[in-house]
Amino acid sequence: MGLRICFVLLLFFLLLGIATPSFLKYDRLDSPGEEGRSLLPRGPDCPFDVENMNYKIVTSQCKRQPNYSAKLCCTSFKKLTCKYRDDLNSNPNTCATEMFYYLRRYGNYPAGLFLTLCKEGNNGLDCLGY
Incomplete structure (x- = not known):
C-alpha cells in the first residue's frame, strides 16, 4: 500500500511539472478511495464551497441513455470544474x-x-473558454 501511494505521488508530481495552467489534469479526474468506505480525508480546506457547488450542471446532462455520452458528460463536467482548475489540481487540499x-x-x-x-490530450482537459 505504501509503495502504491509513493508511485501515485511520484506520478502526480511528474504530471504537475508538465501541465499548463489552463488544463484540468487527468489524475484529478479519478475518484479516490474506491477500495471501500471511508470518511472524506482531512487536509487544508478548499477555498470554495465544494458541498454547495451546482452539481446539476453535470447531473442534468450526464445520464446513462443507454450509455453515458462523452460529449454531454465532459462538456458539463468542464462547465462545473474549469473555473476551479487551480484548486482542483492542487495536491495538498x-x-x-x-x-x-x-x-x-x-x-x-x-x-x-x-x-x-x-x-483531450496529454496535459488533461482543456479549460480554455470555460
Whole structure:
C-alpha cells in the first residue's frame, strides 16, 4: 500500500511539472478511495464551497441513455470544474476528493467515469473558454 501511494505521488508530481495552467489534469479526474468506505480525508480546506457547488450542471446532462455520452458528460463536467482548475489540481487540499464524493452521491456515477470518457490530450482537459 505504501509503495502504491509513493508511485501515485511520484506520478502526480511528474504530471504537475508538465501541465499548463489552463488544463484540468487527468489524475484529478479519478475518484479516490474506491477500495471501500471511508470518511472524506482531512487536509487544508478548499477555498470554495465544494458541498454547495451546482452539481446539476453535470447531473442534468450526464445520464446513462443507454450509455453515458462523452460529449454531454465532459462538456458539463468542464462547465462545473474549469473555473476551479487551480484548486482542483492542487495536491495538498481535498477539493478534488470532496468534489468527486458529491458528484458520485448526486449523480450515482461509476468510479472513473470522467477519467474514462474525457480525454483531450496529454496535459488533461482543456479549460480554455470555460
